[in-house]
Each structure stands twice: as structure tokens, then as C-alpha cells.
Amino acid sequence: MARFLFVVPPLVGHVNPAAGVAAELTARGHEVAWAGHEELLWQLAGPGALVFACGLPPGAPARPPGLKGPAALRFLWQDFLVPLADAMAPGVAAAIDAFAPHVVVADQQALAGGLLAEARGLPWVTSATTSAELADPLAGMPKVADWVGSLLDGLRSRIAGGRGTADPRFSPHGVLAFTTRELLGPAALPPRVHLVGPSLGSRPSTSDFAWDWLDPLRPTVLVSLGTANTEAGAGFLAAAAKAFARVEARAVLVDPGGVLGPVPPNVLVCPRVPQLPLLARVDAVLCHAGHNTVCEALWHGLPLVVAPIRDDQPVVAAQVVAAGAGVRLRFGRADADRIAAAVEEVLTEPSYRRAAETVAASFRAAGGSGAAAGHLEQLALESLARLRPGTS
The missing domain is CATH 3.40.50.2000 (Glycogen Phosphorylase B;)
Incomplete structure (x- = not known):
């Protein structure tokens, strides 16, 4: 049995796929915990989920209507992703200390998860709930890519003591992408991307319907x-x-x-x-x-x-x-x-x-949550094999 910590942003569309994978891991006898927004996680992952609460940015600015192009990208990184990582970092660190996971599963937009896992020497996998990042949208914008890199460097320095070098959006241990080639198309992908298809676990009912x-x-x-x-x-x-x-x-x-x-x-x-x-x-x-x-x-x-x-x-x-x-x-x-x-x-x-x-x-055919759980189990086995007997 292994322990898996899921680190997710406070976004329904990012929690739901992870919840399907977490449910599959639990059904296979593993332990699962979450780091993120308590209320949302108990709603989507179930009231019995083990949740380590993470903070939200204070006074987060509302997104201006009609924001597009470079301005939208600037807002996403400068006003949402980086402040969210700063706010989540203490909760993620506390979750790692208390739960002692064998593997961390970090959403692409929960940057604190990958940064802190790498800094602690833990194997971690990226959860990519959209395929847009997989095709490297900044490939033709080197100055923008450098700017994003500088934001990540500053974030790594603040929350991870400057330790680590990996891009938290693309773990070298693997990326779970919830799509297939038939939808994604022929775009070139980074190494170790696993196209597992959608993760559609059962969800708690939140509404009546006629x-x-x-x-x-x-x-x-x-x-x-x-x-x-x-x-x-x-x-x-x-x-x-x-x-x-x-x-x-x-x-x-x-x-x-x-x-x-x-x-x-x-x-x-x-x-x-x-x-x-x-x-x-x-x-x-x-x-x-x-x-x-x-x-x-x-x-x-x-x-x-x-x-x-x-x-x-x-x-x-x-x-x-x-x-x-x-x-x-x-x-x-x-x-x-x-x-x-x-x-x-x-x-x-x-x-x-x-x-x-x-x-x-x-x-x-891709396997969905079952295939994703299989990749995570394999990584956990490799992690456990490196531990001395009796320390798992």
C-alpha cells in the first residue's frame, strides 16, 4: 500500500479528473490525501476525503472582461498562478510533513505541489487537465517564455528555498494527460506524457433534476x-x-x-x-x-x-x-x-x-482513471523500493 497526495487548485474542472484517479487508487487499497480548498474538495471528492487546507490569495483581483492574448496570459500568471502558489505553499508543506506521501500528484495550475515535492526529493507527477499546455504555447514567444521562467524562479526561491530545477508544469517523473491522440491531434509532446483519456469517476450528487x-x-x-x-x-x-x-x-x-x-x-x-x-x-x-x-x-x-x-x-x-x-x-x-x-x-x-x-x-481504449492509477502505482513501487525495509 502506498500514500498519494493530490495537490489541486480551487477549480472544479481541475479537481474532478483528479478525484476519479484518487477514487481508483483508494479502491486498490492505497491511501489518498488532498491539499487544496477544503470546501470544494469535500464537495467533489466526498465528505470523507482527507484534506489538508491550503490558503487562497488575499483580495485576488477579478479578471477583467474581454481579456485576451498576451494580457490574458499575463493575468493568468501574475495575478492567479503565482499568488495561488504562494498562498498554497504552507498548506502543501504541512500536508507533506503530516501525510508523508510516497508520490505527489500536482495539478499544472497548483505550482506549489511540484516545486515542494521536488525540493523534498519526492517523486511527483503532473496532472494536466487540459491539453493546451502540452503543445508548448510559448514556443514562438521566447521573451514571454523567459518572463514565465523568471516568475517560476522567484517562486521557487520563496517557497522551496531555491532547490530544484524542473518546470512544475512538466514533471520529469511523468505527466498524466486526460486526452488521446484522436482529440489532441499530432502535436509533439514533452517526454513521459501519458495520454490516459478522461478520468470520469463517480461524483457526489449536488443537484436534483427533473x-x-x-x-x-x-x-x-x-x-x-x-x-x-x-x-x-x-x-x-x-x-x-x-x-x-x-x-x-x-x-x-x-x-x-x-x-x-x-x-x-x-x-x-x-x-x-x-x-x-x-x-x-x-x-x-x-x-x-x-x-x-x-x-x-x-x-x-x-x-x-x-x-x-x-x-x-x-x-x-x-x-x-x-x-x-x-x-x-x-x-x-x-x-x-x-x-x-x-x-x-x-x-x-x-x-x-x-x-x-x-x-x-x-x-x-486509453483506460482513464485506471490507466492513470497504474502509472502512479508503478512510480510508488519504485519509490518504496528505494526505502529501507520497515520504513514504508
């Missing part, structure tokens, strides 16, 4: 912009609701911020939904091209309409289109007419579903 509203004789589309786009998505959600007044389909529209007014009778508005069970009952997905939502839809062989908003979403949207599994809209220009036309296209043109089913088959 299952009787679904009509098996009419196609249904799930419309969701994720959990972090309420302000940016108000106009898009309103246009999507209007679009379904002219589409021969039903829509389940996720509106966590309660921004919508009256909607057509074939639209069901919910503040949240049980996404995985619902995906098994719908025919297509309209979303922001968040990596988790895209992969969960494709796991079910569902065609997509994607309207990326920011960050990695344009990259993921391009992968969907290149795979033939969906249609892309420009988020800022997606009015009711364009949304209606795109939804009708993916519902009526069978090639999109066939392509989605091809990606789904690759996901299942």
Missing part, C-alpha cells in the same frame, strides 16, 4: 458555459435560449448566475445539473470548449457546438473541429440565428456523431 421533463422522442441539447463564466456568458445564454424557439429540439440550459428571464417552453433552465448522468440522456452539447465538458461529451459520443471564451478554450475548440466532432462559433458573434444553425447542423449531419464516437472509442 428527469421527467426529458422527451425520448425529441432530441435534447445540453447548454453549459461551465462554472466560471457567469458574467461573460449572460448574453450568450440569452441568445441560446432564444435560438431554441426555432429549433426542433429541447435544451437543458445551465444558468448558475440566474441571469435569464423568460425562456421558450422547450428550454429547461437549471442553476446546476448532474452532468455525467445527463450526458447519457442528451443528443448534443453546446458549450464554451472547456476541456472537461468537451471530453465528457465526447466520452458519450456526443457532437458539439463550441464557442470558446478564453484561456485554453480556443485550443480545445480547434481540436474538436479538427477531429470532425463539432462546429465552432465565435463567442462574441454567436447570436440566436448562428446558434440555431450550428445546433441544427450537428443534430442532423451524422458525420459529427460518427467522429465523436471515434474519439469516444479512443477514450475507452
Whole structure:
């Protein structure tokens, strides 16, 4: 039996894949602990999860609307990733001391995990919940890459005593990437990247749902912009609701911020939904091209309409289109007419579903949480073998 410490940021889309892997490790008899945001982890990993609380940056600035390009990258690193690592570092260090893990699993956006694991001489694996970083987006921007490197050097000096040299986003011990070539495409990858496919473990139920509203004789589309786009998505959600007044389909529209007014009778508005069970009952997905939502839809062989908003979403949207599994809209220009036309296209043109089913088959063949757990077990065995008898 081995001990695994998962270090995750306070982001649903980053916790859920890790939770599937953690559940698989627990089922195999290993011990699992978490370092991160207590409330979110108990919600997503279960109330019995062993959680070491980590701090959040004080007075974190709100992301300015419409931020794109270099300005968005600057905000991500300077105002989110680095302050988050500084805030999480004491909790991660305390977790390592108290739990004594054999392996640390550190999310790409929880930089403190990789930095502190390396500084302590612990084997660690990167959890890459989106494929956007894998293709080295800074390869053509050397000055930006140098700037990111200087931020990491400063962070390493502050929280890890300057020890270590590895990029915390790409562990030399391995990277778990929750995708496959059929979606990722032919991009060159860093060494030791394991394409394990989506990790879709069971999740605690967080909402009731009116299952009787679904009509098996009419196609249904799930419309969701994720959990972090309420302000940016108000106009898009309103246009999507209007679009379904002219589409021969039903829509389940996720509106966590309660921004919508009256909607057509074939639209069901919910503040949240049980996404995985619902995906098994719908025919297509309209979303922001968040990596988790895209992969969960494709796991079910569902065609997509994607309207990326920011960050990695344009990259993921391009992968969907290149795979033939969906249609892309420009988020800022997606009015009711364009949304209606795109939804009708993916519902009526069978090639999109066939392509989605091809990606789904690759996901299942990759192994998901079971394959990820296997890689982690192997690393733990190597770690235990280096210990003297009786010290594990």
C-alpha cells in the first residue's frame, strides 16, 4: 500500500479528473490525501476525503472582461498562478510533513505541489487537465517564455528555498494527460506524457433534476458555459435560449448566475445539473470548449457546438473541429440565428456523431482513471523500493 497526495487548485474542472484517479487508487487499497480548498474538495471528492487546507490569495483581483492574448496570459500568471502558489505553499508543506506521501500528484495550475515535492526529493507527477499546455504555447514567444521562467524562479526561491530545477508544469517523473491522440491531434509532446483519456469517476450528487421533463422522442441539447463564466456568458445564454424557439429540439440550459428571464417552453433552465448522468440522456452539447465538458461529451459520443471564451478554450475548440466532432462559433458573434444553425447542423449531419464516437472509442481504449492509477502505482513501487525495509 502506498500514500498519494493530490495537490489541486480551487477549480472544479481541475479537481474532478483528479478525484476519479484518487477514487481508483483508494479502491486498490492505497491511501489518498488532498491539499487544496477544503470546501470544494469535500464537495467533489466526498465528505470523507482527507484534506489538508491550503490558503487562497488575499483580495485576488477579478479578471477583467474581454481579456485576451498576451494580457490574458499575463493575468493568468501574475495575478492567479503565482499568488495561488504562494498562498498554497504552507498548506502543501504541512500536508507533506503530516501525510508523508510516497508520490505527489500536482495539478499544472497548483505550482506549489511540484516545486515542494521536488525540493523534498519526492517523486511527483503532473496532472494536466487540459491539453493546451502540452503543445508548448510559448514556443514562438521566447521573451514571454523567459518572463514565465523568471516568475517560476522567484517562486521557487520563496517557497522551496531555491532547490530544484524542473518546470512544475512538466514533471520529469511523468505527466498524466486526460486526452488521446484522436482529440489532441499530432502535436509533439514533452517526454513521459501519458495520454490516459478522461478520468470520469463517480461524483457526489449536488443537484436534483427533473428527469421527467426529458422527451425520448425529441432530441435534447445540453447548454453549459461551465462554472466560471457567469458574467461573460449572460448574453450568450440569452441568445441560446432564444435560438431554441426555432429549433426542433429541447435544451437543458445551465444558468448558475440566474441571469435569464423568460425562456421558450422547450428550454429547461437549471442553476446546476448532474452532468455525467445527463450526458447519457442528451443528443448534443453546446458549450464554451472547456476541456472537461468537451471530453465528457465526447466520452458519450456526443457532437458539439463550441464557442470558446478564453484561456485554453480556443485550443480545445480547434481540436474538436479538427477531429470532425463539432462546429465552432465565435463567442462574441454567436447570436440566436448562428446558434440555431450550428445546433441544427450537428443534430442532423451524422458525420459529427460518427467522429465523436471515434474519439469516444479512443477514450475507452486509453483506460482513464485506471490507466492513470497504474502509472502512479508503478512510480510508488519504485519509490518504496528505494526505502529501507520497515520504513514504508
